[in-house]
Amino acid sequence: MIDLGSFLAMGGYAAYVWPAYGAGVVILAAVWFDGLRRRRAVERALQAVAQSRENDA
Amino acid sequence: MHRFANPGRFLRLANRIQPWLKALTALGFLLGLYLALIGSPPDYQQGETVRIMYIHVPSAWMALLAYLILGLASASALIWRHPLADIAAEAISPIGAAFTLLALITGSLWGKPMWGTYWVWDARLTSFLLLFFLYLGHMALLGAFDDRGRGQRSAAVLALVGLINLPIIKYSVDWWNTLHQPASIARMDGPSIDPSMLWPLFTMAAAFHVFLLAVLIERMRTLLLEAKLRNQRLAAFDRVQTEPF
Amino acid sequence: MKRKTLRLYLVLISLGLLGTATALVLNAFDRELVFFFSPSEIAAEQPAPGRIIRLGGLVETGSVTKLGDGATFSFRITDLKASTSIAYRGVLPDLFREGQGVVVQGTFNESGNFVASEVLAKHDENYLPPEVAKALKASGRWQEGAGTAASPAIVPGASSDTGGEGNSP
Numbered sequence: 001m002i003d004l005g006s007f008l009a010m011g012g013y014a015a016y017v018w019p020a021y022g023a024g025v026v027i028l029a030a031v032w033f034d035g036l037r038r039r040r041a042v043e044r045a046l047q048a049v050a051q052s053r054e055n056d057a
Numbered sequence: 058m059h060r061f062a063n064p065g066r067f068l069r070l071a072n073r074i075q076p077w078l079k080a081l082t083a084l085g086f087l088l089g090l091y092l093a094l095i096g097s098p099p100d101y102q103q104g105e106t107v108r109i110m111y112i113h114v115p116s117a118w119m120a121l122l123a124y125l126i127l128g129l130a131s132a133s134a135l136i137w138r139h140p141l142a143d144i145a146a147e148a149i150s151p152i153g154a155a156f157t158l159l160a161l162i163t164g165s166l167w168g169k170p171m172w173g174t175y176w177v178w179d180a181r182l183t184s185f186l187l188l189f190f191l192y193l194g195h196m197a198l199l200g201a202f203d204d205r206g207r208g209q210r211s212a213a214v215l216a217l218v219g220l221i222n223l224p225i226i227k228y229s230v231d232w233w234n235t236l237h238q239p240a241s242i243a244r245m246d247g248p249s250i251d252p253s254m255l256w257p258l259f260t261m262a263a264a265f266h267v268f269l270l271a272v273l274i275e276r277m278r279t280l281l282l283e284a285k286l287r288n289q290r291l292a293a294f295d296r297v298q299t300e301p302f
Numbered sequence: 303m304k305r306k307t308l309r310l311y312l313v314l315i316s317l318g319l320l321g322t323a324t325a326l327v328l329n330a331f332d333r334e335l336v337f338f339f340s341p342s343e344i345a346a347e348q349p350a351p352g353r354i355i356r357l358g359g360l361v362e363t364g365s366v367t368k369l370g371d372g373a374t375f376s377f378r379i380t381d382l383k384a385s386t387s388i389a390y391r392g393v394l395p396d397l398f399r400e401g402q403g404v405v406v407q408g409t410f411n412e413s414g415n416f417v418a419s420e421v422l423a424k425h426d427e428n429y430l431p432p433e434v435a436k437a438l439k440a441s442g443r444w445q446e447g448a449g450t451a452a453s454p455a456i457v458p459g460a461s462s463d464t465g466g467e468g469n470s471p
Contacts, residue, residue, distance in 0.1 A: 007095070011105035016170050020163040021094075024112040027159045028268065031152060035275040042282040049289045098431030102397060107429060136309045173395030173422045179337040217317060221324045232328075233335045234358060236405055241427040250429040 064141055064281055071274045078271040085264025092257035100254070106170050111257055113163040114242075115265040116156045120188060121223060123153030123269065127195065128220040131213035141277075143209045144284075146216065147199055148276035152269060154192035161189065172236055180229035181237035184222055191219035338405045345384040351410050357386060358405040358424065366400055379404065390418040397423035 010017040093111035100107035126149045134142035164182070165175045176182065195212050202208035230239045242248045248255055328335065338358035349355050362385055365378035374391040388406055398404060403424030408417050430438075 010108070011099060013104060013106045013170055016106060016166045017108050020109045020112055020166045023162045023166075024116070024159060027155050027162075031155045031272055032268075034151075035272050035279065039275060039279040039282070042279055042286055046282060046286050046289070049286065049293065053293070098433070101430045101432040101435035102402075103425065103429075104396075110429070132313055136313055137306060171395065171397050171423060171425055173398075174420070177337070177422065180335050217313065218320060220317065221320055225324075225328070233332075233337065234340075235337050236422055236424055238425045238427045241429065244427075249427050251431055251434055253431055253434075254429050 064144075067141060068278060068281060071278050075271065075274060075278075078267055078274065081267045082264060082271050085260065085267055089257065089261035089264045092260050097257045098251075098253055103171055106167055107254065109163055109167040110254075111261045113160060113167055114258060115262040116163065117160040117185070118262060119265050119269050120153055120157040120160050120185075121226065122266075123149050123156060124188060124191070124216075124219070124223060126273075127153060127192075127216050128223075131216035134209065135213050135217070140284075143213075144277050144280045145273070146195075146213060147209070148273055148280055150192050150195045150199075150216075152272055152276070154189060154196065156265075156269075157185070157189040157192060161185065177236045179235035179237060180233045181226065181235045184226045184229050187222055188219075188226065191215070191222060195219075340381040341379055341384040341386045342381055344386055348414070349410060351412050351414075354407065354409055356405055356407045357388075357416065358403065359385070361398070361400050361402055361404055363400045379406065386416055388416045388418050390421050392419075392421070394421055395423040397425060 008014060008018075089111070093108055097108070097111075099105045127146055130142045130145040130149065133139055134146060164185075168177075169175045195216055198212040198215055199208045202211070229235060230237055241250050242258075250258065338356035341357065341359050344355075344357060357379060359379040359381045362378040362380045365376075365387075367376050368374070369376060369389075371391075374389060375394065376387065376389050378385045378387045388408075390406065390408075398421065403426065405422045405424055406416070406418040407420040407422075409419075410416050
């Protein structure tokens with residue numbers, strides 16, 4: 001089994017390895033969720049337009 | 058080719074494959090992270106810092122692939138005026154910019170302990186920074202005009218001009234002496250990376266590819282829907298204008 | 303000719319012209335784009351004292367010594383044809399070892415010695431687990447710098463001994 005302490009220490013390079021992985025998680029998550037958010041926003045707006053058209057009719 | 062370039066057909070296809078792509082992305086990153094952090098050995102020279110490679114190298118590859126997609130989409134938008142090409146170009150450039158930024162950050166965090174510096178102005182690093190600015194320039198130009206078509210055309214021209222940077226990035230380590238080392242994978246005599254590190258790298262690269270495809274399709278879908286929304290609002294506006302009170 | 307075809311040729315011709323122009327510019331600036339000089343280039347054309355230059359090559363095996371004050375290092379950089387001796391006061395990067403590629407930045411002083419203000423380690427393109435590297439060396443199948451003479455100034459891993467066994471714990 002791996003020892004958690006030495007795994008986290010990354011052979012003394014924890015200060016470089018973990019921020020690199022952290023940057024990866026943050027940037028990829030930002031791209032992913034920004035895409036989701038924008039799609040949901042436009043879908044809501046389309047629904048609102050459809051609704052108002054129904055109300056007009 | 059044009060069969061898939063139809064926006065309606067694209068949307069139907071995208072809706073069908075999107076859940077699979079998302080599941081594959083999650084699976085790929087799970088396996089990739091396990092191999093990168095636990096299931097692979099340290100390097101004989103670089104120790105544990107070699108694990109930064111499993112993020113740095115795939116994101117640099119994706120940054121280049123995204124620019125290639127941007128270049129091809131821009132060329133077909135300028136030549137064949139296909140609306141889906143403009144949408145692909147607009148969708149890919151923020152993704153490419155994010156990968157470029159990630160490659161720059163991770164490279165910097167790898168460079169400090171190994172080379173002894175976060176940054177040097179050698180040909181590889183400088184041309185890669187230029188790639189980041191090309192993406193930013195493309196995004197800025199798209200939004201710089203009131204007329205969307207003009208913005209798209211000028212952004213496409215910039216993207217094509219920037220294509221010249223791709224071979225410069227690729228061959229910078231061979232043409233000039235740089236601090237960055239030469240290629241390890243794309244070599245005439247096969248990769249110079251041990252299989253125990255090559256497979257984690259390829260797994261991560263596969264996960265990055267699927268991720269890129271998934272977010273690209275998501276963004277293209279959004280942009281198509283936004284175009285539809287603009288048309289509907291325009292139509293509603295026209296109705297209001299022409300309807301008698 | 304159809305408009306589409308015309309636009310296609312226009313784009314292709316523009317890209318061709320742009321590529322040629324870039325190639326010409328890069329060729330003209332070739333010397334400026336070089337990140338560092340090799341000891342042979344320095345030997346052929348000694349730079350003026352006080353001019354900041356970068357010098358790259360392999361750390362000559364057995365040449366690294368620590369001077370009396372404990373913080374100043376002296377070593378020789380070689381490209382296997384010529385070598386230059388370097389004095390450096392400061393912290394060396396983790397990858398710095400004998401036989402490994404380095405790039406130093408600094409100036410020649412009046413007496414012709416190179417005083418470095420910065421030492422950067424250059425990594426080669428080989429990635430191996432420590433056990434595999436050890437086994438390769440033990441079995442004599444350790445191929446130094448096989449097919450790696452891509453950059454002329456540095457011959458990666460070309461020395462007979464690459465020093466330490468890595469800095470893994």
